Amino acid sequence: MEQPPVARRKPVARTHHGDTVEDPYAWMADRGAVEFVDHLALENAWAAQQTAPLQGLADDVFEEFRSRIEETDLSVPVRHDRWWYYTRTVEGEQYAVEARVLVADHPDRPALTEGRPPAGEQVLLDQNAEAQGQEFFGVGASEVSPAGDLLAYSVDLAGDERYDVRVRRIDTGELLDDAVRRTGGSLAFSLDGRHLFYTRVDDAWRPHQVWRHELGTPSEQDVLVHDEPDERFFVGVGTSRDDRWVVIAIGSKTTSEYRLVDASTPLDEPRVVAPRRQGVEYDVEPFGDQLLVVHNAQRVNFELALAPVTCTSVDEWQPLDLTGDDEFVTGAEGFDDFIAVTLRRAGGTGIRIVLRDADAPNGLGEAHDVSFGEPVHTVHVGANPESSTPTIQVVHESLVTPRTVEDYDVRSRTFTLLKQQHVRGGHDLARYRQRREWATAADGTRIPISVVHRDDVEPDGTAPGLLHGYGAYGISSDPWFSVLRLSLLDRGWVFAVAHVRGGSEMGRSWYDDGKLEHKPHTWGDFVACADHLVDGGIVARDRLAAEGGSAGGLLMGVVANEAPDRFAFVHASVPFVDPLTTILDPSMPLTVIEWEEWGNPLEDPEAYRLMKSYSPYENVRPQRYPSLLVTTSLNDTRVYATEPAKWVAALRHALEGVDDARPLLFRTEMAGGHGGQSGRYDTWRQWAWETAVLIDQTTGHPRPDADPPAPA
Template sequence: MQQPPVARRQPTLRERHGESFEDPYAWMANRDDPDLLGYLEAENRWAEERTAHLQPLAETIYEEFRSRIKETDLSVPVRHDRWWYYSRTIEGQQYPVDARVLLTDQPERPSLEGDAAPAGEEVLLDQNAAAAGHDFFAVGASEVSPAGDVLAYAADLAGDERYDVRVVRIATGEVLDEAVRQTGGSLAWSLDARYLFYTRVDEAWRPHQVWRHEVGTAQDGDVLVHEETDERFFVGVGASRDDRHVIIAIGSKTTNEYRILDAAEPLGEPRVVAERRQGVEYDIEPVGEHLLVVHNARRTNFELAVAPITCTSHDEWLPLDVTSEDEYVTGVDGFEQFIAVSLRREGGTAVRVIERSTTSSAPAGLGEAHDVELGEPLHTIRVGTNAETSTPTIQLVWESLVTPRTVIDYDVATRTSTILKRQEVLGGHDPGDYVQRREWATAPDGARVPISLVHHRDTPLDGTAPGLLNGYGAYGISSDPWFSVLRLSLLQRGWVFAIAHVRGGSEMGRSWYDAGKLEHKGNTFTDFVACADRLVEGGVVAADRLAAEGGSAGGLLMGAVVNLAPDRFRFVHASVPFVDALTTILDPSLPLSVIEWEEWGNPVEDAAAYALMRSYSPYENVTGKAHPALLVTTSLHDTRVYVTEPAKWVAALRWADRDRPDARPILFRTEIAAGHGGQSGRYDQWRQWAWETAVLLDMVTPAAPE
């Protein structure tokens, strides 16, 4: 191909709130249109041809990835009832094997015997065998019955996050049930494992119903347990840590409601814990005869309360006063001897442990509190997998930009920790070879925006280094520092990697999220540009060697900054990008549209919300001005961000560039067998990431020696 593909233009007029917009690519909304599929195939061919010279580099990077990863490995076994549960990977195989070992066979945590499975292993689910014959395979939920003899798992075979359920007898592998199809992916057992609870989706693919299925019967005999008619709300179902309760979670972007059912009485009626109140979000954690409740009824940053397990109203919530107003409470885990509160403060994460005593007169028997100390100032800590309520220790997961993912067992009474597993980096990894630190940018409105960055200690910070700035900034999701074996290929080539903790996330507390949504959404974009400017002005990176990346809502961020500040970046990678946001949010029949109104605004009824989204939606603001080099990646079966959106955006960019001989290159690649998170097999993912990294290096540092 001598020229990039040109998509068919078929102008369609949209008129809303007295404003008109002519959309030449509206026809791409039909994802089955042969012309769209042909266009995607042509773009894939163009990307392949334009990057053919990068194949040796991509292969080099792929082998670098593999050389650092222990391909045959074992997760940290977790004790539950009579078993140790774990998953393990096998060199050459795409997916993990989920398995367990009896405590009577191995009283201590099992380990690999060389590269062989632990002695006495019983396989729950070999995902490689289950994936055979399918180009895509992902498990949405996997639940062992309370008695431990039956497994139910929900599998997505296309990437569209629609799950078919299979029930098997663990000891023999006998398939007991395959009747439940096209579910929302969440599952819960009744205590006797006679019934399985699951969710169904509506025409907009919104999980809106909870059904009860009797194992071994036809799906058409299933019983509707709960239906959510308010289109702003999603529904999920799960079980409490002790399997005593089936929990139905109902939530919008700003409001929650929970219903709870005794798992020993599966035919009963779920009880409302507290009726929904607009703007009040809450979460529950059953522990013994109490409910721990995290809520924002009185505090922007949430607080912790306790209620009886029989609670039916928020009036029964008793404040525990274990956090301050400037600490953002993000979750709680309850155990017999202590509780663990997950927090955010000063831009970072923390875990506060509060001991419990049967002799204490305080609510829920709470006693002395302390925070887990790690000794690394810039880190991410979270509560890991803890299946037993009677445990005296808690599993925590800790990592940073330089410290590999580390699983520790923390003894609450002695306040000491034992490392159970640290992610192994083959070939050796010395955190001291790298420097991580926090920078602060100043946004146009004066807000101080944190930046986390890392580089090799030998990388000169004299304004010459290439850099990659990552961003997301939506839904209150925080982009906390994480360790990446794959990133080492950049750092060892002299790159700086940075995360812009822009508003729209919750890094600095709940108000940080609120300041980056609805009418304040523009802060997300200007924050990101301010972070880019800080890196350049501080001599951290070169002005002409700075790249940016973001996916999904972070892809919207990428599209917005390409329009807002195209001169700041040499290259931008937008992954599964939400770049035709206004068109999507205007259509209530599409997945995630109505529930998104509380995030972006309701442009259907609100002229101001329409005008605001119209002002920043990347697709509708494409002009003929210069833009950075672009890599746009997406998946054909993505149901969160339809392939239509990046296809329209790229087509519009190409049309705008048609008379620009100096236009920077655009590469657009669609994974055919993939979902919102890309391909499912790990080797396929590594090859995809290696190719993307090769493109990044070529676009920013084309003369860099390999």
């Protein structure tokens, strides 16, 4: 191919609020059309041709990834009832194996012996066997029945997040039931294991119903348990820690409601914990005869309350006053002897332990925060299925500390190490440095940035850098460890995470200040972070790259349009880059439920005007863009491949008259979903190729310095 593909232009007019827009690539909305699929194939061929010289680099990076990873490995076994449950991986196999062994045979936590599984292992689900002959394989849920004899699991064979349900007898592997198809993925057993609750999706791919299925019967006989008519709300279903309750969660972006079904009487009607009230969000954790309720009825940053498990009204919520106004409560878990509260404070994550005290008026006594040694880290509560435990499993990591799983004794306040992710290859992790920087946005708001690099990288304005961003839905981009990232750090790169508004890093108001009419704060913050890194000499002005996916891909599209001079390279993954077209169509995914995030441009002319002002597709212009890599998946149902395809076509058209235009590459996984390919080796190869393009377009081909000189 001598030139990149040129998409056919066939303008289609749309008019809203007196504004008529002609969309030349509206025909791409038909993702199953031969012309569209053929166009994606041509773009893939162009990307492959243009990056063929990088294959050696991509292969090197892949082997670097692989050399650091324990390919045969075992998760931390978790005890539940008579069993230790775990997952394990095998070198050369794409997927995990879920299994268990009897506690009676292994009084201590089981481990691999020279790579072999523990003696007496009972395989629950061998995903490799299930995935045989499939281009894509994903598990939505995997649930063991309360009696421990059945496994129900849901599988996606296309990447479209629509799951078929299978139920097997664990001891024999016999398939007992596969009648339920095309579900939303979540599952819950009744206490006797005879009934299975699951969700259905509507034409807009919204989980909107909960159904009950009796094992061994046709799905046509299934019973509708809950039907959610309000298109702003998604539904999900699960069970409580003690298996006593089937929990139905119903939520929009700003409002929630929970319903409980006694798992011992699964034919009963669900009982509402507290009727939904616009703007009030809450979450419930059943334990014993009580409910822990995390809610924002009186406090923006949420608070914790106690209620009887029979609760039917917010009036029954008893405040516990365990957190302050500046602490954002994100969850709570109840155990026999204590409560674990997860929270955010000053841009970081934390866990607060509250001991039970039978003599106290509210049954709770002394509280303390679990202490970790790193100022920049991420911590969360791990898997703790037993309510009687005197310890709690906690998981923490940072940009320089591999994922670490420990048992924390809540009374002695001591840790027992269970497992730390092993980095093979003799890497000295002490050679990497992390810290928190603060940028200043245009309105004076201080924006946190998490930064990591090797200790021989000086802030002299010469280092290449990669700035990661997301900033939507209140999802925080907390620091995480990545063995894959070491391939950049060992080449002298700086990696940074911009904690922009739209996430919840600094509390709930951080999210509120990056949505709806405040959405432009997200990209303003990101550009401010980029400028801070450059102005401080942390990265080179001409060697700064940016990456973001999904809603973070929207961020990438906006900064590519509005600040093209800030970045040498931008990678937009499964990017939400045609948001106005999508949000104007209520039949599409990411529409009605998204109005509380972005605004409703159908009814609100100001929301329409604002979205049109920043939509990447609507604002493509003839200018010198950064080098661009755009990646997507054909079967993605969260952000249709239509969006990046239209954006790339518009970019190619605009760049026709631009001198010295930089490369634009577009690659589609033809058998993948929102997260790309499913097998781990396929995923690593995908990441290796993307990393090779990043390195090439930002710095050329320097090899890693695996043995850096000692600092002076």
